[in-house]
Amino acid sequence: MSKPSSPAVDADRTIVLTRVFNAPRELVWKVWTDPKHIAAWWGPRGFTTTVRQLDLRPGGRSDYVMKGADGAEYPVGGTFREVVPFERIVSTDEFGEGYEALGVDLPKGVITTVEFAADGPTRTTLTVTISHPTAEDKAKHEGMGVVGGWYSMLDCLDEYTGGLSAATGEPMTPAIFVNLPVKDLKRSIAFYTALGARQNLQFSDDTAACLPLTPAVVVMALTEAKFQSFTTKAIADATKTAQVELTLPRPSKADVDGTVRAAVAAGGTAHGEATDYGFMYQHGFADPDGHTWGLIHMSGMPPAG
Numbered sequence: 001m002s003k004p005s006s007p008a009v010d011a012d013r014t015i016v017l018t019r020v021f022n023a024p025r026e027l028v029w030k031v032w033t034d035p036k037h038i039a040a041w042w043g044p045r046g047f048t049t050t051v052r053q054l055d056l057r058p059g060g061r062s063d064y065v066m067k068g069a070d071g072a073e074y075p076v077g078g079t080f081r082e083v084v085p086f087e088r089i090v091s092t093d094e095f096g097e098g099y100e101a102l103g104v105d106l107p108k109g110v111i112t113t114v115e116f117a118a119d120g121p122t123r124t125t126l127t128v129t130i131s132h133p134t135a136e137d138k139a140k141h142e143g144m145g146v147v148g149g150w151y152s153m154l155d156c157l158d159e160y161t162g163g164l165s166a167a168t169g170e171p172m173t174p175a176i177f178v179n180l181p182v183k184d185l186k187r188s189i190a191f192y193t194a195l196g197a198r199q200n201l202q203f204s205d206d207t208a209a210c211l212p213l214t215p216a217v218v219v220m221a222l223t224e225a226k227f228q229s230f231t232t233k234a235i236a237d238a239t240k241t242a243q244v245e246l247t248l249p250r251p252s253k254a255d256v257d258g259t260v261r262a263a264v265a266a267g268g269t270a271h272g273e274a275t276d277y278g279f280m281y282q283h284g285f286a287d288p289d290g291h292t293w294g295l296i297h298m299s300g301m302p303p304a305g
Contacts, residue, residue: 013138015130015147019154023161025118028126029086030169031161032114037169041160042066044152045196046262056083062091069194069266078112089114093130104144107137122166126154152258156196158251163215171215178246179220181227181235182289185209187267188221191287194266195259217248238290245284247294253281256295260285279303 021028031037035051042049043066053063063077075096082090093110113129128150132138163171182188185207189199192211197219203210207226211219224235236243250256253276260270263285271284271292279300286292 010131012135013132015132015138015142017128017130017147017150017154019126019151019158020119021124021126021158021161022122023124023164024122024166025086025116025124027161027164027166027169028124028157029116031157031164032089032116037160038064040198041156042153043156044149045156045258046194048198053077056080056089058083065096069190081111087116105140107132107140107144109133109137110141151254155251155255159214176216177218177220179222179227179230180287180289180291181224182221183224184288185221185223187288191263191266191268192219192221195262213248238286238292240290242292245292245294247284247296250295250297253297256281256283256297259295263287277302 031041033054033056035054038051038054039049042051042064046069047066049067050065051063052065053061055061058080060080061077062080063075066074066076068074076094077096078092078094080089080091082088090111090113093112095106109132111131113127113131115127115129117125117127119125130141130146130150132141165171180188189209189211192209192213193199195213197211197213200210200212200218203220207223209221211221213219222230227235250259257274260274260283264270267288269286271286271294274281274283279298279302281297281299282294284292284294
């Protein structure tokens with residue numbers, strides 16, 4: 001049986017997105033097609049997703065509901081036209097009722113093709129081709145922010161796969177838990193959720209919130225009373241004093257800038273100025289309690305000497 005060919009690309013009607021992941025093709029496929037994994041990363045940063053249906057076969061249906069930080073729900077789904085395990089998925093792309101509230105003229109007849117290409121044993125090139133029946137439908141889709149939304153979602157996928165074992169496909173043990181004293185737990189949950197954290201309710205209660213920022217870095221937001229139970233020292237006012245500055249790596253310069261913008265919009269502040277050293281780009285933010293986070297994107301090594 002011959003391998004299916006890639007869709008013909010008409011630039012006037014087609015959007016093509018490509019991302020390389022440092023993960024085996026089998027793992028990227030699993031994360032893309034297993035509802036347990038999909039719920040952990042699908043959607044632009046700051047969204048959560050519920051998988052209501054996934055019948056991965058030609059003629060089968062997908063039905064996901066994305067929820068934004070404001071609580072608005074955006075159902076999306078489609079019918080699978082072609083499924084070639086570990087290589088290719090072709091599906092219609094349909095908008096549910098939640099999009100009607102946007103008051104926009106929605107594109108119709110959208111077909112999305114996702115191709116998984118092994119780039120050696122530990123890397124995967126993912127190509128997403130979004131085809132529209134007309135140039136007008138493509139323009140409508142672009143006007144809704146589809147390109148930025150997809151790239152944000154692929155950033156989330158990159159971070160999620162980075163925290164999985166290539167051998168088992170299961171999450172690796174987090175490298176660090178960052179315990180932060182906070183004055184208003186609900187405010188802190190809303191803030192870190194807006195930055196892409198997905199609260200782990202199993203390890204949360206009315207005194208603590210477990211908020212994984214990445215698979216390896218978990219923020220534990222603790223009420224000041226809860227935090228005080230772990231130490232005999234006074235709790236510092238992070239808006240006035242500094243003990244440590246935490247730093248998170250990000251997958252791109254755009255993600256650094258986007259995270260700072262999201263932090264400011266969610267009630268935090270920018271920390272310092274964006275600085276590009278050529279091999280490293282950095283900026284940062286402070287959360288509503290004054291805890292500071294640096295953000296860096298490494299694109300190379302520092303010059304010798």
